[in-house]
Amino acid sequence: MAWTGKILRVNLNDKTCKEEPLNREWAQQYLGQRGLATKYLVEEIDPKADPLGPDNKLIFATGPLTGTMASTGGRYSVITKSPLTNCVACSNSGGFIGQELKNAGWDMVIVEGKADGPVYLYIENEKAELLPADDIWGTSVWHTDEWLHKRHQDPLLRIAAVGRSAEQGCLYSAVINDLHRAAGRSGVGTVMASKNLKAMAVRGTLGVGNIKDPKRFMQAVNAAKKVLADNAVTGQGLPTYGTQVLMNVINEIGALPTRNAREVQFEGANEISGEAMHEPRPTDGKPNLVTNAGCFACTIACGRISTVDKGHFSVKNKPEYWGASGGLEYEAAWALGSDTGVDDLDALTYANFICNEDGMDPISFGATVAAAMELYGRGVLTTEQTGIPFDFGSAEALVKAAEWVATGEGFGKDLGLGSKRLCEKYGHPELSMTVKGQEFPAYDPRGIQGMGLTYATSNRGACHLRSYTVASEVLGIPEKTDPLTAEGKPALVKAFQDATGAVDSSGLCVFTTFAWTLEDIAPQIDAACEGEWTPERLLELGERVWNLERQFNLAAGITGADDTLPKRLLEEPAATGPAKGLVNKLDEMLPEYYQLRGWTPDGVPTPETLQRLGL
Amino acid sequence: MRITLKLFASLAEHLPPGAGRNEAEVEVPDGASVQDVLDRFNLSQEQAHLVTRNGVFVPCSLRSEERLDSGDAVAVWPPVAGG
Numbered sequence: 001m002a003w004t005g006k007i008l009r010v011n012l013n014d015k016t017c018k019e020e021p022l023n024r025e026w027a028q029q030y031l032g033q034r035g036l037a038t039k040y041l042v043e044e045i046d047p048k049a050d051p052l053g054p055d056n057k058l059i060f061a062t063g064p065l066t067g068t069m070a071s072t073g074g075r076y077s078v079i080t081k082s083p084l085t086n087c088v089a090c091s092n093s094g095g096f097i098g099q100e101l102k103n104a105g106w107d108m109v110i111v112e113g114k115a116d117g118p119v120y121l122y123i124e125n126e127k128a129e130l131l132p133a134d135d136i137w138g139t140s141v142w143h144t145d146e147w148l149h150k151r152h153q154d155p156l157l158r159i160a161a162v163g164r165s166a167e168q169g170c171l172y173s174a175v176i177n178d179l180h181r182a183a184g185r186s187g188v189g190t191v192m193a194s195k196n197l198k199a200m201a202v203r204g205t206l207g208v209g210n211i212k213d214p215k216r217f218m219q220a221v222n223a224a225k226k227v228l229a230d231n232a233v234t235g236q237g238l239p240t241y242g243t244q245v246l247m248n249v250i251n252e253i254g255a256l257p258t259r260n261a262r263e264v265q266f267e268g269a270n271e272i273s274g275e276a277m278h279e280p281r282p283t284d285g286k287p288n289l290v291t292n293a294g295c296f297a298c299t300i301a302c303g304r305i306s307t308v309d310k311g312h313f314s315v316k317n318k319p320e321y322w323g324a325s326g327g328l329e330y331e332a333a334w335a336l337g338s339d340t341g342v343d344d345l346d347a348l349t350y351a352n353f354i355c356n357e358d359g360m361d362p363i364s365f366g367a368t369v370a371a372a373m374e375l376y377g378r379g380v381l382t383t384e385q386t387g388i389p390f391d392f393g394s395a396e397a398l399v400k401a402a403e404w405v406a407t408g409e410g411f412g413k414d415l416g417l418g419s420k421r422l423c424e425k426y427g428h429p430e431l432s433m434t435v436k437g438q439e440f441p442a443y444d445p446r447g448i449q450g451m452g453l454t455y456a457t458s459n460r461g462a463c464h465l466r467s468y469t470v471a472s473e474v475l476g477i478p479e480k481t482d483p484l485t486a487e488g489k490p491a492l493v494k495a496f497q498d499a500t501g502a503v504d505s506s507g508l509c510v511f512t513t514f515a516w517t518l519e520d521i522a523p524q525i526d527a528a529c530e531g532e533w534t535p536e537r538l539l540e541l542g543e544r545v546w547n548l549e550r551q552f553n554l555a556a557g558i559t560g561a562d563d564t565l566p567k568r569l570l571e572e573p574a575a576t577g578p579a580k581g582l583v584n585k586l587d588e589m590l591p592e593y594y595q596l597r598g599w600t601p602d603g604v605p606t607p608e609t610l611q612r613l614g615l
Numbered sequence: 616m617r618i619t620l621k622l623f624a625s626l627a628e629h630l631p632p633g634a635g636r637n638e639a640e641v642e643v644p645d646g647a648s649v650q651d652v653l654d655r656f657n658l659s660q661e662q663a664h665l666v667t668r669n670g671v672f673v674p675c676s677l678r679s680e681e682r683l684d685s686g687d688a689v690a691v692w693p694p695v696a697g698g
């Protein structure tokens with residue numbers, strides 16, 4: 001069965017925590033985590049609800065394999081309506097809290113209403129209660145984490161919390177768990193703070209024992225682990241260099257958005273790369289990277305643990321930042337670095353620490369700083385607004401910006417709006433590198449065509465993790481396609497979107513798919529869960545989730561006209577590299593994509609499509 | 616002729632002495648192919664997983680045919696990925 005069969009419903013209005021049974025029929029259609037929680041959200045909230053109002057709900061959801069011995073089986077997601085995009089939001093995180101929630105006996109926690117003062121949710125197996133959080137409101141995630149551990153005298157308590165940025169209304173605040181893992185995107189932390197819910201602290205000791213066929217499950221799990229270990233990418237590449245090894249790859253192929261995507265190659269890329277993180281610093285002889293780290297049950301361990309040079313200006317006289325903490329992933333390094341033109345690895349690492357400490361999505365934060373830098377360069381913003389010079393390449397500006405957004409001080413309020421609202425406020429919406437209000441990540445769609453369609457059609461606004469066609473277009477996984485052509489990309493994007501929808505609903509990490517296909521994943525789910533789970537059924541489930549999300553967004557007022565890209569990517573050709581002279585060919589891809597999806601030319605699922613998927 | 620050789624991740628140790636973190640200007644015979652360069656720097660097919668010439672992917676099957684021009688950049692990675 002793998003599901004615990006129990007949902008915890010937390011009502012913040014009347015401060016109650018109630019147990020209810022999981023809807024088993026929905027679990028067969030949507031599996032868990034992203035899919036199943038989206039189904040609950042769609043059924044329970046008005047799509048037009050104010051994301052920051054009491055009618056929005058916030059769901060913490062595990063998958064059926066969360067908490068099991070399956071490799072990477074520690075994932076959980078936060079599902080809500082996003083204040084950044086007004087779309088459905090689903091942000092996925094690793095670390096340890098997902099498995100802890102499952103081990104406490106819960107598939108999901110549904111939070112509704114709004115508390116009349118700061119509270120936190122404390123869960124100890126079947127016991128769940130809301131406790132006052134006045135003492136930690138107005139403090140960072142890291143402080144909250146420490147306070148809760150002390151308060152409950154339990155070093156094994158797992159904690160997810162929001163930082164000061166979320167309390168201050170920053171629209172891209174994350175929910176941070178285990179100090180430096182993040183349900184990062186779309187402002188899910190902002191929603192949590194809007195409900196006066198500061199943290200969720202969980203202790204689970206019940207185990208996840210209800211596996212359908214334990215013997216077959218262990219066989220499937222072990223076979224799949226061997227595939228990960230034997231694969232050069234998941235066995236060696238990711239543990240050694242992390243995702244950051246991509247910095248030089250993507251720069252070399254001319255798809256590294258630079259200085260707010262004005263350019264596609266960054267002269268400082270190698271200075272902020274995975275390779276640079278391994279190199280001893282001239283000052284103290286120590287490299288930025290201390291070690292790699294893994295989430296619960298993960299046999300890949302791609303995480304980075306880093307330090308900032310104690311002599312660096314950002315941490316001078318701040319010994320609290322001299323220790324090792326969560327280091328740069330590729331996305332963060334790109335947004336904080338290449339997109340802002342800053343090539344100072346220590347400044348980036350420090351800004352990343354602040355993003356973890358006070359819960360900001362580094363992609364949206366970095367991209368918003370980049371937009372502000374372009375506005376400043378054009379004279380639209382001056383030091384009157386920014387407080388200090390705000391030129392591209394300024395490490396000082398980046399560091400200050402992180403501190404300001406973290407606390408909501410000064411120019412931090414404007415930066416907390418995100419790139420779209422900031423650029424609109426100052427009269428230049430065209431300078432915002434967003435889709436549906438969400439900042440796009442580290443791949444320029446002029447140099448990787450499929451990513452243009454990926455961003456344009458992503459149900460949570462621009463995102464690379466909804467269909468990571470970079471795997472095929474750049475890395476040759478499962479097979480190499482040409483990044484510069486639009487041909488064949490609609491089918492590729494759809495296939496990645498549907499498969500990812502299934503993986504995100506399972507409790508597993510999407511990075512396994514550098515080595516695994518659904519043929520490796522299905523036997524693990526099938527041995528653990530009631531029902532028959534084949535790769536085909538999983539793919540159909542992914543497609544169902546995709547259409548369900550689409551339906552929600554349409555009902556929320558998002559239309560096919562929003563499936564577009566910033567003008568810069570559609571009209572300003574890349575100036576250097578292999579994509580020189582190219583723009584993104586979205587207009588060639590989108591109609592074919594709609595057709596493949598079984599949608600009308602306006603991007604609306606046809607009745608036949610909905611019926612076929614049981615929607 | 617001179618080309619720029621860029622070796623990333625674990626392959627950097629194959630660069631000639633005195634090279635920067637990940638790249639070096641190297642002298643190769645006129646008309647050398649991508650494969651000639653890989654051979655010269657002892658990069659096996661397994662190691663040379665992702666190879667680009669001036670940023671454009673060169674598949675395994677074309678590495679011997681693809682002739683380099685002076686000033687070209689050849690970049691090589693072992694199997695890597697990210698997200």
Ligand code: SF4
Nearest residue numbers: 094294295298302509
């Ligand atoms: S691959 Fe990386 S992100 Fe995924 S579970 Fe493992 S350590 Fe966490």
